[in-house]
Amino acid sequence: MASKPAPTRASSRARIAAPAKTAPAPARTTRTRAASKQPEDPPAAPAPKKPTTSRKPLEKRDNIDVPAAVKPKVKPPSARALKQAVLQSDREAEPIMAYLRIRPRLGEEPSSSPYLIPISDTAVKMADPQDTQNARPQYRASVAQPSSIYTFSHIFPPNTSQQDFFTKTTLPLVKDVLYGQSALLFTYGVTNSGKTYTVQGGTEKGTAGILPRTLDVVFNSIEGLHGDGKYRPVRLYGVEPSDPSDSTPPQLSAEPDLAEVFQSLDQGAEPEFDIDPTAIPVDRNHEYTVWISYAEVYNEKVYDLLADAKGESDIHIDGPAPRAGNKSLLLSRKALTLRPSPATDNPDAEINGKYISGLRQFRIHSAAQAKALVKLGNLHRRVFGTLANRESSRSHGMVIIKIIRGHRGDRNDPTALQVSRLTLVDLAGSERTKHTHTTGDRLKEAGNINKSLMVLGQCMEVLRSNQRKLAMSLAHEGAGKSGRMDTRDVKRTLAVVPFRHSKLTESLMDYFVGDSRAVMIVNINPYDTGYDENSHVMKFASLAREITVTPAAAPVQKAPPIPAPSFLPGKLKVAPNPGYRRKVTISMGGGERGRVVSQTTLEVLEEDETREDQNSDDEDDEPENPLVDALFDEIENLRYQLFEAEMRAAIIEAETREEVMLEMEERMRLMEQKHSRRLMSEMERNEMKTDAKIDMLHQGGLFASPMKTRPTYAESYESEDEEEDVEMSLVECASEESDSDDEMNISGTMPPRSPSPLARKEKMLSEKQLGKKPAAPSTPKMIIEKRTFIPDPSPLPSDGEDAELTEEDDDDDEYNEEESEEEDDWVPPPPPSAKKTPRKSEPKPPTSTAKGSSAVKQRKISKAGAGAADRSESVSASTPMPQKKLRKSAKSA
Ligand SMILES: Nc1ncnc2c1ncn2[C@@H]1O[C@H](COP(=O)(O)OP(=O)(O)OP(=O)(O)O)[C@@H](O)[C@H]1O
Incomplete structure (x- = not known):
C-alpha cells in the first residue's frame, strides 16, 4: 500500500x-x-479484450439495425x-x-383551500394561509416567506395517475x-x-x-x-x-x-x-x-x-409477567458498515463513493x-x-x-x-x-x-x-x-x-x-x-x-x-457493543369481533457496527496524514455544530415570534375590551347629560312634571373611576408605542378628541327634541328668552360644547350639572358681573360656579345623602314617567 x-x-x-x-x-x-x-x-x-474465434455469432435483433455489409468487416x-x-x-x-x-385531498381531511396552486407546468405559487385568514398579518409567527413562487422540472397536479407519474419521472x-x-x-x-x-x-x-x-x-x-x-x-x-x-x-x-x-x-x-x-x-x-x-x-x-x-422466544423481559397466551420475542439485527469503494473498481472515477458492506x-x-x-x-x-x-x-x-x-x-x-x-x-x-x-x-x-x-x-x-x-x-x-x-x-x-x-x-x-x-x-x-x-x-x-x-x-x-x-484473513474479532433495545407489545388473532387472543412482547436489539468493521475502512482507504485528517475532522465537526446552532436558532426564532404574537394578540384583546367598556360608559354619560338638560328645562318651567333620572353620586363616581381605568390602560399601552404620546397624555396636553359618533348622534337627538338648530353658540340666548320670569338666568351648557369637551371639561361640566341638579328649586347662577355681589332679593344659591372644582366636589360629597333623599322624594311625589315620554313632552313643549 x-x-x-x-x-x-x-x-x-x-x-x-x-x-x-x-x-x-x-x-x-x-x-x-x-x-x-x-x-x-x-x-x-x-469491446472484446481478446477476440477469439470461439465466440458465438451474434443474433441479429430487430431493434439493432446493423448494416449487413459493415458488420463483419469493420474492426x-x-x-x-x-x-x-x-x-x-x-x-x-x-x-x-x-x-x-x-397530493390530493383525502376524504377525511378538512376541506380548507390549498395553500399551493400550480401556475404552470413548472411553477407553483405557495401562499401562507395565515396571511389570508389573519386580520393582522404583521403578527405572523412564521419565518417563512408569506408567498413565493417555486419552479420545478415538472409539476404533477393531484389528479396525476401513478402510471403517468412513473412514465415521466422514473422510466x-x-x-x-x-x-x-x-x-x-x-x-x-x-x-x-x-x-x-x-x-x-x-x-x-x-x-x-x-x-x-x-x-x-x-x-x-x-x-x-x-x-x-x-x-x-x-x-x-x-x-x-x-x-x-x-x-x-x-x-x-x-x-x-x-x-x-x-x-x-x-x-x-x-x-x-x-x-x-x-x-x-x-x-x-x-x-x-x-x-x-x-x-x-x-x-x-x-x-x-x-x-x-432472528427471533428468540420466551426470553426474560423486565416488567410484569406475561399473561397466559402471551409470548415474548427478542428480535436482533446488526448495523452494517459503509466502506469506501476501492479505486480499482472504477479507475476512471475522480472520487469513489461508499458501499454498504455486508448488505445481502x-x-x-x-x-x-x-x-x-x-x-x-x-x-x-x-x-x-x-x-x-x-x-x-x-x-x-x-x-x-x-x-x-x-x-x-x-x-x-x-x-x-x-x-x-x-x-x-x-x-x-x-x-x-x-x-x-x-x-x-x-x-x-x-x-x-x-x-x-x-x-x-x-x-x-x-x-x-x-x-x-x-x-x-x-x-x-x-x-x-x-x-x-x-x-x-x-x-x-x-x-x-x-x-x-x-x-x-x-x-x-x-x-x-x-x-x-x-x-x-x-x-x-x-x-x-x-x-x-x-x-x-x-x-x-x-x-x-x-x-x-x-x-x-x-x-x-x-x-x-x-x-x-x-x-480477508487475519482479522481479530472484536466483541459487539451492547446495542440499543426497544420493546413493544403486539396483539394478534383478534378474531371476528376484534377480541385480543394473544399478545407478543417484542424486543428489538439493534447492535452497532463492530469495531472490526469500522477499522476495516482503513483497508480500502487511501493513506492519510493523521494531522490533516484530524484537522478535517475538526472542520467538519465545527461545521456540523454550526448547522446545529443555526437550526436551533431558527427554532428559537420561530418560537419567539409565536410567543410575541400571542402576547400581542392578548393585549389587543384587552384593549378592545377596555375600549368597548369606555364606549358604553360614554353612551351612558351622554344619556345622563341629556336627561339632566331635560330636568333643567323642567325645573326652568318649560315642562310641567320634572323627572329625575339622574344616577346617584355613587354611580356617577363609579363611571368616573372606570373611565379613569380605561384612560390609564390606554396611557400604559400608548407609553410602549410612543414616549411622546405618553408625555402628552400624562401632562394632559393631548389635543381634545373629536366627538364620537354616539356623541354626535346624542347631540342631534337633543337638538331634535328641543326643536333647535345645531347652532351651538346661540342656544343659551334662546333659553334665557323663554325664561323671562327668572331675573338672572344662567347659560346652560350647549350641546355643541358637550361634543367638544375634553376629559377635564367633562368633569367640570358634570360637577356644574350635579350642582344645579341637586337644587330642587333651581335658580340660575347670577351673571358674571353679579357674582361678586349677589342680589339680596334673590335666594342665595347654595353654591357658586365660580368656586374651584375641588370645593364643588367636597360639597357634592357632603350633600350626596341629602340630594339623594330630595330626589327620591320628588320621584315618589310625581308620577313616574318613562324616559321616552319625557322626551316627547320636551319635544312638544
Ligand atoms: N397521490 C395520491 N393519491 C391518493 N392518495 C394518496 C396520494 N398520495 C398519498 N396518498 C395517501 O395519503 C396517505 C399518506 O401517504 P404516505 O403514507 O405515502 O405519506 P408519507 O409521506 O410516506 O408519510 P410518512 O413520511 O409518514 O411515511 C396515505 O393514505 C396514501 O394512501
Whole structure:
C-alpha cells in the first residue's frame, strides 16, 4: 500500500466536489434529450479484450439495425476509444431533476383551500394561509416567506395517475440502468405527503408505485435475455463469482411465534394484478442478471431489511409477567458498515463513493419474485419501525436494483461485465422535532432524521458553491492571459462536502459525485398545516435543482475482481457493543369481533457496527496524514455544530415570534375590551347629560312634571373611576408605542378628541327634541328668552360644547350639572358681573360656579345623602314617567 502513489485524504476530499465538467448548467436540461438519444446511440458496448474465434455469432435483433455489409468487416474500436467517446458524449453536466407531486385531498381531511396552486407546468405559487385568514398579518409567527413562487422540472397536479407519474419521472432512469448507467431517485417531503404512496403505491388497481412498476419494466425489457448468474455484483462496481445461496430468497423465521407476529403485521397486500406492461427496447447482444437489496437508515445506522430476522422466544423481559397466551420475542439485527469503494473498481472515477458492506443481495428472475422480496423488506421495516411509530416511516428506505450486463460473447469474462445501479429512496418525513412533540427515544429518532436530511441539504449547498466556484474559474480561464486563473488552485480551495456526517449521505455520496443521474421527487400535501415545513421542502428542492451531475456509463470491469474485505484473513474479532433495545407489545388473532387472543412482547436489539468493521475502512482507504485528517475532522465537526446552532436558532426564532404574537394578540384583546367598556360608559354619560338638560328645562318651567333620572353620586363616581381605568390602560399601552404620546397624555396636553359618533348622534337627538338648530353658540340666548320670569338666568351648557369637551371639561361640566341638579328649586347662577355681589332679593344659591372644582366636589360629597333623599322624594311625589315620554313632552313643549 505504501508503494502506491498516495494522494492524501485531504487531496481526495478536496476533489470530492469537483465535477468532471463544470460549465454552468442550463436551467433546465435535457432529460428528454438524454433519454431519447439512448435508443439510437446504444451505450458503450464493452469491446472484446481478446477476440477469439470461439465466440458465438451474434443474433441479429430487430431493434439493432446493423448494416449487413459493415458488420463483419469493420474492426470494432478499442475499449479505450469507445470509453473516451462515451465520456465525451455523455459527460455533460445536467442538473438534478426535481419533480413536484401534489397530493390530493383525502376524504377525511378538512376541506380548507390549498395553500399551493400550480401556475404552470413548472411553477407553483405557495401562499401562507395565515396571511389570508389573519386580520393582522404583521403578527405572523412564521419565518417563512408569506408567498413565493417555486419552479420545478415538472409539476404533477393531484389528479396525476401513478402510471403517468412513473412514465415521466422514473422510466428514463430505468432506461439508463438497462443501458449501463446508474441512477438515483429519492422522495422528499413532510409526513403524510405521499412519499410511500409514490414509491410503493396503494392497494387499489392502477395505484402501483414507481418501485413495482420499475421491476415490471426491467423484467419486461430483458425478457429472454437473462444471464446465467455466474457472477454477482460486489461493492459499487465490482463483480465476483456468485454463491448458490444468492438465488435463495430469505425465509421468514422458522419459529412459529415470529411467523405469527409477521403475519399479524402483514396487512399491506401487494396488488398482484397491477402489472405495468411497458418494455424498453434493449441491446439484445447483451444478457442481464438482476439483483436486489433493501436497506434502511434508521437512527444513523444502516440495516439490512432482507436479512433474516432472528427471533428468540420466551426470553426474560423486565416488567410484569406475561399473561397466559402471551409470548415474548427478542428480535436482533446488526448495523452494517459503509466502506469506501476501492479505486480499482472504477479507475476512471475522480472520487469513489461508499458501499454498504455486508448488505445481502438476491438474484431475481421475475418481477413477482422481486416484489415478494420488497414486500418482505417492507414487512421488516414495519416490524422494526412500528415499534417506534405506528403511523409514519421514521427510517429512510433504500431499494437497490443492480443489473449486471455482459456481452453474450464475453459472458464468462468477469472483466467485461458492467454493473449499473438504480437506487430508489423513500426518505423519512422531514418535519422538525418541534412540531412532532417528541420526547425520549422518539426525540433521538427525530433528531437523527433531521440530522441526515439537514446534512443532505448541507452537502447540496456545498456542492453547489463548489460547482459555482469552478465554473467561475473556468470562465476566467477563457478570459485571456490577464484574467487567467488556474483551475487546480481553485480545486484546492473547494470546501469539503460533509457526506461523512450522516449515514444517509455517505451511502448516497456516489450518486452526487459519480457518474449517475439523480431525480428528486418532492411530495407535498397542500392541505397540511405545516406551511413552514413545506416551504422548507420547497427551498430544498430549489437548491437541488442548482446542482449538476455528470451522468456517464458505469465502468466495464477491467481488473479481475478482488475478494470482498469480509473474506480477508487475519482479522481479530472484536466483541459487539451492547446495542440499543426497544420493546413493544403486539396483539394478534383478534378474531371476528376484534377480541385480543394473544399478545407478543417484542424486543428489538439493534447492535452497532463492530469495531472490526469500522477499522476495516482503513483497508480500502487511501493513506492519510493523521494531522490533516484530524484537522478535517475538526472542520467538519465545527461545521456540523454550526448547522446545529443555526437550526436551533431558527427554532428559537420561530418560537419567539409565536410567543410575541400571542402576547400581542392578548393585549389587543384587552384593549378592545377596555375600549368597548369606555364606549358604553360614554353612551351612558351622554344619556345622563341629556336627561339632566331635560330636568333643567323642567325645573326652568318649560315642562310641567320634572323627572329625575339622574344616577346617584355613587354611580356617577363609579363611571368616573372606570373611565379613569380605561384612560390609564390606554396611557400604559400608548407609553410602549410612543414616549411622546405618553408625555402628552400624562401632562394632559393631548389635543381634545373629536366627538364620537354616539356623541354626535346624542347631540342631534337633543337638538331634535328641543326643536333647535345645531347652532351651538346661540342656544343659551334662546333659553334665557323663554325664561323671562327668572331675573338672572344662567347659560346652560350647549350641546355643541358637550361634543367638544375634553376629559377635564367633562368633569367640570358634570360637577356644574350635579350642582344645579341637586337644587330642587333651581335658580340660575347670577351673571358674571353679579357674582361678586349677589342680589339680596334673590335666594342665595347654595353654591357658586365660580368656586374651584375641588370645593364643588367636597360639597357634592357632603350633600350626596341629602340630594339623594330630595330626589327620591320628588320621584315618589310625581308620577313616574318613562324616559321616552319625557322626551316627547320636551319635544312638544
Ligand atoms: N397521490 C395520491 N393519491 C391518493 N392518495 C394518496 C396520494 N398520495 C398519498 N396518498 C395517501 O395519503 C396517505 C399518506 O401517504 P404516505 O403514507 O405515502 O405519506 P408519507 O409521506 O410516506 O408519510 P410518512 O413520511 O409518514 O411515511 C396515505 O393514505 C396514501 O394512501
